Amino acid sequence: xxxxxxxxxxxxxxxxxxxxxxxxxxxxxxxxxxxxxxxxxxxxxxxxxxxxxxxxxxxxxxxxxxxxxxxxxxxxxxxxxxxxxxxxxxxxxxxxxxxxxxxxxxxxxxxxxxxxxxxxxxxxxxxxxxxxxxxxxxxxxxxxxxxxxxxxxxxxxxxxxxxxxxxxxxxxxxxxxxxxxxxxxxxxxx
Amino acid sequence: xxxxxxxxxxxxxxxxxxxxxxxxxxxxxxxxxxxxxxxxxxxxxxxxxxxxxxxxxxxxxxxxxxxxxxxxxxxxxxxxxxxxxxxxxxxxxxxxxxxxxxxxxxxxxxxxxxxxxxxxxxxxxxxxxxxxxxxxxxxxxxxxxxxxxxxxxxxxxxxxxxxxxxxxxxxxxxxxxxxxxxxxxxxxxxxxxxxxxxxxxxxxxxxxxxxxxxxxxxxxxxxxxxxxxxxxxxxxxxxxxxx
Numbered sequence: 001x002x003x004x005x006x007x008x009x010x011x012x013x014x015x016x017x018x019x020x021x022x023x024x025x026x027x028x029x030x031x032x033x034x035x036x037x038x039x040x041x042x043x044x045x046x047x048x049x050x051x052x053x054x055x056x057x058x059x060x061x062x063x064x065x066x067x068x069x070x071x072x073x074x075x076x077x078x079x080x081x082x083x084x085x086x087x088x089x090x091x092x093x094x095x096x097x098x099x100x101x102x103x104x105x106x107x108x109x110x111x112x113x114x115x116x117x118x119x120x121x122x123x124x125x126x127x128x129x130x131x132x133x134x135x136x137x138x139x140x141x142x143x144x145x146x147x148x149x150x151x152x153x154x155x156x157x158x159x160x161x162x163x164x165x166x167x168x169x170x171x172x173x174x175x176x177x178x179x180x181x182x183x184x185x186x187x188x189x190x
Numbered sequence: 191x192x193x194x195x196x197x198x199x200x201x202x203x204x205x206x207x208x209x210x211x212x213x214x215x216x217x218x219x220x221x222x223x224x225x226x227x228x229x230x231x232x233x234x235x236x237x238x239x240x241x242x243x244x245x246x247x248x249x250x251x252x253x254x255x256x257x258x259x260x261x262x263x264x265x266x267x268x269x270x271x272x273x274x275x276x277x278x279x280x281x282x283x284x285x286x287x288x289x290x291x292x293x294x295x296x297x298x299x300x301x302x303x304x305x306x307x308x309x310x311x312x313x314x315x316x317x318x319x320x321x322x323x324x325x326x327x328x329x330x331x332x333x334x335x336x337x338x339x340x341x342x343x344x345x346x347x348x349x350x351x352x353x354x355x356x357x358x359x360x361x362x363x364x365x366x367x368x369x370x371x372x373x374x375x376x377x378x379x380x381x382x383x384x385x386x387x388x389x390x391x392x393x394x395x396x397x398x399x400x401x402x403x404x405x406x407x408x409x410x411x412x413x414x415x416x417x418x419x420x421x422x423x424x425x426x427x428x429x430x431x432x433x
Contacts (some may be wrong), residue, residue, distance in 0.1 A: 035262070036259070039258065043254065044248060047247075047249060047250045047254075048245070048246070052248075059250065060252070060254065064254050064257055064261065067254070068258060071258075132241055133245070151238070151242035151243065152242045152243070152245055172204060172209075175203055176203035176204075179203055179239070180231075183231070186237050186238060186241060
């Protein structure tokens with residue numbers, strides 16, 4: 001998996017792999033200042049992943065959980081992949097664990113599916129990006145996770161299937177469902 | 191043709207992602223030239239994909255670092271399990287790179303019930319073996335002794351329990367050293383069962399002191415010791431597997 005790295009302005013950037021490697025070594029030795037620098041370099045991307053997967057209500061706490069977990073596990077980082085990739089995978093695992101814990105709340109997502117179906121196809125606002133994010137947040141839970149992992153984060157179907165414990169046929173079907181629901185919220189019309 | 195009823199509609203994302211095989215792709219491209227509905231959906235799907243790929247990173251509204259720093263600065267203490275009040279308390283969980291974090295295992299009530307049933311079954315088999323003098327049903331004792339454990343179990347008088355005591359002492363030592371790795375509820379169940387067995391053992395020894403040649407009492411003592419040995423083996427096996 002080589003997930004996308006996008007700057008705050010939305011333009012692709014080169015991950016500072018060499019710097020990360022040095023900071024990671026320092027952090028693994030217990031240097032919290034080095035770990036803070038890693039946090040600041042990666043928090044926006046991790047927070048975006050968590051918020052899109054779990055929603056804004058959970059994003060703050062789970063983002064903290066991801067970095068605490070990274071601190072605990074950083075000694076296992078061997079540098080085979082970029083730190084950002086390692087951290088991203090760890091974040092996905094934390095998110096999926098939380099997702100399982102939140103299983104009892106799924107009724108809420110079912111209700112949101114109806115909300116999405118009833119949203120106006122064309123956003124009233126000219127801020128299409130915000131409306132697109134709002135529409136994403138209202139996707140059915142399973143379709144939203146797969147859409148975020150595949151189309152936003154760049155995971156392949158086989159990887160997603162392995163993470164979620166489903167077949168790649170299921171992930172393809174859910175991805176198509178998510179895209180079909182979202183296509184009316186682009187401002188491009190249908 | 192409406193895309194809602196089109197046989198190709200559900201394959202359009204795969205087409206956009208380049209995941210159709212060449213024959214399917216060629217067939218769909220012919221179809222797209224004839225079906226405006228599907229062609230329009232393909233364009234919309236591509237627009238969704240483009241939008242998703244350019245979503246911006248999303249920094250949290252507040253700085254999360256102070257809270258994270260507080261959490262990772264937690265004292266790196268080994269966990270201490272205090273069973274003095276029967277409830278078990280743990281020291282704060284260790285945090286940090288390389289911090290030792292003992293694995294904590296808990297068991298559900300059905301699992302504990304199953305273990306209890308297994309223990310009862312093993313004890314019953316042992317007792318049956320002792321009383322019926324059928325050596326094959328009795329599991330061997332640990333240790334290098336060449337003497338048959340069955341011989342020891344069924345000695346009609348003056349039952350020698352020293353070998354069992356030694357094996358039990360070894361297992362008790364292992365359990366004592368690793369008890370903090372087990373869930374307090376599991377430890378409580380084990381200790382309650384050991385207490386029951388110890389009480390039965392003490393009663394058997396007391397009765398044997400008055401009647402050393404009593405065959406039944408010797409068998410009963412052997413059975414209690416075997417029960418304790420089995421329970422300790424199970425407990426230390428949990429430690430060995432999960433610790």
